[in-house]
Amino acid sequence: MTNYTLEEKESFTVLGIGTELKSSYTDYAGIAKEKADFWTEVTQDGGLDKLKAVATNDYIFVVNEAVNNKMMHYAGVMTEASLPEASRVIQFPKGEYLVVKGEAETDEALSNMVTGIAFGQVLPEAKDFAYVGGPNTSVIMGQRNGLVFGEMWIPVVRK
Incomplete structure (x- = not known):
């Protein structure tokens, strides 16, 4: 099995600028294109820079969340601040997280790689957490x- 760890994390909040992903959840190419287009837009329109300006650290969060039966995708930062451009304050619960570490040539390649490993390899093979x-x-x-x-951070529970 791929290298991963389970880590206890305190609850944390990410302020995000987001978009609804309209592709079917099984349309990986469509989802990838929507995400890439979103990141191009949020980088070019200055939204990401505005988030970075209020961040409490240098981390950029690439968040996926189901909200009201919609697949949402966000660019975010850890902060207590708010911004008019931000579309959501995302609460991550205290608890155990699956953590998959990685390295790649670009932010997008890293995000795709650790997401693929976590959801494509680790979680399907996991026997004691979900x-x-x-x-x-x-x-x-x-x-x-x-x-x-x-890293990829996914909240999990013990089976």
Whole structure:
């Protein structure tokens, strides 16, 4: 099985600018294109820079959450501040999290890689814990040796 850890995390809040993903949840190519288009837009229109300006750390959160039966996708930061551009304050619960670490050439490649490993390999093979919903996030933590590094955080419960 792929390298992963289970870590206890305190509750935390992410302020996000988001979009509704309209593709079917099984249309991976459609979802990937919608996410890429969203990140291009939020980067070019200055939304991401505004979020970074109020962040309590340097992490960028790539959040997926089901809200009112809609698939939502957010660019976010950890902060107690608010912004008029922000569309949601996302509450992550205190508890155990599946953590998958990774490195890739770009933020998008890292997010796609750790998401794929977590949902495509670790969770389907997990015998003693499960994801039961709630927001999940890949966390872009920084750069080293020319690569972007970060983690996927998914709240889980013991079976």
